Amino acid sequence: MAHLAPPDRSTLAYLGPQGTFTEQALYTQPDLVSLDLQLASSIPDVFRRVVKGETSLGFAAIENSIEGSVNITQDTLAFEVDLFIQREVVISIQLNLMVAPGTAITDVERIVSFPHAIAQCRGWLALNLPDVEVQASNSTADAARLLATEPDGRTAAIAPSRAAEAYGLEVLAADVEDHPENQTRFVLVAADGIPAPTGHDKTSLVVFQRADRPGSLLGILQEFAARSLNLTRLESRPTKQGLGDYCFLMDLEGHLADELVADCLRNLHMKHGRVKFLGSYPTAGSNGETVRHEASEASLSADDWLTDLRSRILG
Numbered sequence: 001m002a003h004l005a006p007p008d009r010s011t012l013a014y015l016g017p018q019g020t021f022t023e024q025a026l027y028t029q030p031d032l033v034s035l036d037l038q039l040a041s042s043i044p045d046v047f048r049r050v051v052k053g054e055t056s057l058g059f060a061a062i063e064n065s066i067e068g069s070v071n072i073t074q075d076t077l078a079f080e081v082d083l084f085i086q087r088e089v090v091i092s093i094q095l096n097l098m099v100a101p102g103t104a105i106t107d108v109e110r111i112v113s114f115p116h117a118i119a120q121c122r123g124w125l126a127l128n129l130p131d132v133e134v135q136a137s138n139s140t141a142d143a144a145r146l147l148a149t150e151p152d153g154r155t156a157a158i159a160p161s162r163a164a165e166a167y168g169l170e171v172l173a174a175d176v177e178d179h180p181e182n183q184t185r186f187v188l189v190a191a192d193g194i195p196a197p198t199g200h201d202k203t204s205l206v207v208f209q210r211a212d213r214p215g216s217l218l219g220i221l222q223e224f225a226a227r228s229l230n231l232t233r234l235e236s237r238p239t240k241q242g243l244g245d246y247c248f249l250m251d252l253e254g255h256l257a258d259e260l261v262a263d264c265l266r267n268l269h270m271k272h273g274r275v276k277f278l279g280s281y282p283t284a285g286s287n288g289e290t291v292r293h294e295a296s297e298a299s300l301s302a303d304d305w306l307t308d309l310r311s312r313i314l315g
Contacts, residue, residue, distance in 0.1 A: 009190065011036040011055040013046045019141035019163030025091045025186045026059055032188070042138060043072050047081045050191055058083070063185040063233075064093070066178075067116050074237060074249060077189070077278055078206045085204055085279030086195055087188040095121055095158050095177045098144060098169040100151030105172050108132060112143040113158035121158055123178040132156075144169055185284070195281050197255035202232065203280040205265070208239065208247045210273035217248070220272050224252060227260045256280040 012032060015022045016039030027033055035057070040046040043060045050058040062073045077083060095117055099108065110133040111118065111125065117140050118125075125132070137143040137157075144163035147155055156172065157163070164171050195201075209216050224231055233251035254261040257280070269275045 009035070009056040011038060012057040012059060012188075013038045013040045013049040013055040014059040015040055015043055015046060015061075015139055017139075017141050017145050019144055019160060019166040020139050021091070021093060021141075021160055021184060022059060022061060022139075022186060023141070024160055024162055025061075025089050025184070028091060029087075029089060032057075032059070043070070044076050044080070047076050047083060047189065050083060050189060051081050053191070056190060057086070058189045059186060060189075061184050062088075062187045064116055064120070065181070065183045066120050069235060069249075070116065071237075073187075075240075078237065078247065078249065078276065079240060083189040083191060084194055084277075085187045085281050086190050086193070087281050088202065088284045089186045089188070090183055090284045091186075093120070093177060093182040093184050094161070094175050095140075096161050096164065096171045097156050097158055097173040097176050098147070098164045098171050099156045100147060100153065101168070101170050103151075103153050103156070103170070103172075105129075105156075107153055108156045108172075109154040110135060111156050111158060112137050112146065114138070114140045114143065117158050120177050120179070120182060124173075124176040128173070141166070187279075189279075194256060194279065197257045197280070198282045200283050201253075201255040201280055202251055202283045203254055203256060203261055204249075204251050204278035206247050206249050206276040206278065207268055207272060208274040208276070216272070220248065220268065223264050223267050223272070227264050229254060229260060229264055253283075254280075 012035045014026055014037065038055055040049060046058040046060050049055045060073050061070045063069050108129060111129065112135045115136050118134055137146065140159040141163045143157035144159040144167045147157045148167035148169060157169070158176065161171065161174070163169070207220055230253045231250055232253060233249070235249050236246045237249055239245045239247050252261070256262060256265070265275060265277070
């Protein structure tokens, strides 16, 4: 099997402005922080810059443990661009209510934030600020930036603590999220190249049904079950081609280089409809490095075992 040389990757686009959770997640990856970082105005803009070659990498949120998928990310990757996921990054989410200096919580009449963030604070808002107006912003950090730019003494933002530091705001209430175990998953994307298998990998794909008929989803799922491949995520999304026309977005354990995964994708493409491959990449997690090391050790041991057996073949 031929292997491509690693592409030159020195620039990265991510959702601005400064102070987003995306930036917070990005800063957990030392190798990415050392690149030429460029702020983008929206998640589709992040991906368009990579497609156009303006940056070599893009970084965006794709899933939240409370609110589910970030649909703009999923839909852009599934329908609008051809990019490969290179890595996933998972961080815990802590949200804070912040205001311009001198504003009291009794003064707050309006809350501005990203819709996902507002949804993750519904309980706290209902209990503490039940009558405030809620307004959507492009991101949590953008809400903080707008508040700092136009302080009116009546508006508050829900954003990461990093945003309060960046824009000189005061945190009135910390950790206002309803679920303390809240996490968000981010993906790093590139126009080409699939990371080599590590032994602890994930593959993402979109399956477009050839025909909407009884048992079509079951037939798709049986391809995974027959090979004992574990699906870690399955959801349907409208294809935007017509009412009732849906595709399936899937994550599974394993790598395209694994024969069982490759055979499954081959059968899906041949028997069930078009398959869009989104990437095979290392799985995030606190024990990821340990699992990858153990998998590597097991692979080397298996290679030694096979080599010894083959050395005994007569003739």
